Amino acid sequence: MTGSIRNFLEFRDIPEAGLRSIIARAGELAKAWDERTMPQSLAGKRVALIVDDGGWRNTTAFDLGIQAMGGTCVHVPIGFNTREETGDLSGYLGNWFDMVVIRTKEFATLKVVAAASPVPIINARTRSNHPCETLGDLAYIKSRRGSIDGLKVAGVAADANIFRSWVEASIALPIEVVQVYPERWHVRDSALLNGRFRASTDMGELPDAEVVITDSWPSDVAGEVLAGYRIGTDVLDRLREDAIFLPCPPVTRGQEVTAGAMEHPLCQSRAAKAFLLHAQNALMEWILA
Known part of the structure; x- marks a missing residue:
């Protein structure tokens, strides 16, 4: 400002x-x-x-x-x-x-x-x-949970604009953001790196997260490279009962999410938007x- x-x-x-x-x-x-x-x-x-x-x-x-x-x-x-x-x-x-x-x-x-x-x-x-997309999601999360303090947000996403805004938010607000993706697409911008953000390749980061987000797959890679990072009902069934799943539009069913994941009770995309x-x-x- x-x-x-x-x-x-x-x-x-x-x-x-x-x-x-x-x-x-x-x-x-x-x-x-x-x-x-x-x-x-x-x-x-x-x-x-x-x-x-x-x-x-x-x-x-x-x-x-x-x-x-x-x-x-x-x-x-x-x-x-x-x-x-x-x-x-x-x-x-x-x-x-x-x-x-x-x-x-x-x-x-x-x-x-x-x-x-x-x-x-x-x-x-x-x-x-x-940033407006992330601001809207944060407002929805607060409406559901009553607070955003101490949130763990797991982003199954490459270094792209929507996920970067979540990393920006971790600088400004008391939320923890972890990127879960192959190292090739990890966020490395020094202006974004901070103590409340980290990157991992381990999908085991998801089960204790309060919020899980996705973004579209990178266009320059074969699908099999990222198949292990696709969100399906099997992944969502292992999340917390009160977790919020927010696939970021536009959603590509069969790539970053399955069709079943979009119908899962934890998927709150429409309400959040x-x-x-x-x-x-x-x-x-x-x-x-």
């Missing part, structure tokens, strides 16, 4: 107290959503939504949430690193908007935008991280407070 502008490019941008406040507020907004009593906390606010990298889930939730809380959301059809300088675009957007939500490929581009922007920037996904909306709404409230 720099100066008086509150950005959310990665978890470390917001102090622990702020993250806890957002996660708790998401639970309150979930109740308001169900009761159709959403606070008009974005009334009079104008938000630019830029989708420079496909996708639909969290950007749709941003659009819907902004409108539900009384704000104006405008889809801005621009791309970065083309004809106009990225820094110039930031200034032009700042003329009209109170906040800019961006989904783009490169995290470095997002940092350039934020450095030049006179208004807050929210990261709606890059190829390097996806509802909290993507609520967490993003809470984030926007906090940023514009």
Whole structure:
């Protein structure tokens, strides 16, 4: 967090107290959503939504949430690193908007935008991280368990954007994150390594984890190399009774998960993704407070 502008490019941008406040507020907004009593906390606010990298889930939730809380959301059809300088675009957007939500490929581009922007920037996904997705999952977990403190999160995933955001979260919040995957795909970025994160190849890490997540298999490897890291009902049956299994969309049945795993009682993907909306709404409230 720099100066008086509150950005959310990665978890470390917001102090622990702020993250806890957002996660708790998401639970309150979930109740308001169900009761159709959403606070008009974005009334009079104008938000630019830029989708420079496909996708639909969290950007749709941003659009819907902004409108539900009384704000104006405008889809801005621009791309970065083309004809106009990225820094110039930031200034032009700042003329009209109170906040800019961006989904783009490169995290470095997002940092350039934020450095030049006179208004807050929210990261709606890059190829390097996806903090809103993890924030939503954390809000759902808190709604189920009452607390996120001391969580053990086992990520059966390569070094990719969703898992990296869980590692980011372990820097900012008191959760333990362990990566369970072949060494070739272990996280080695020195900026992410910390005392609450470790990497392993042992699927025996899963049975005592409160949360198990997955991500899509790397595209540059034959399936048999990763077959031992596929999550099926046999794996889920060995987890704690109160464990939460969160396969990260898009789910590829037959690769990182089996079809049966998606129907297992511990699989909470659909319910958890509802909290993507609520967490993003809470984030926007906090940023514009």
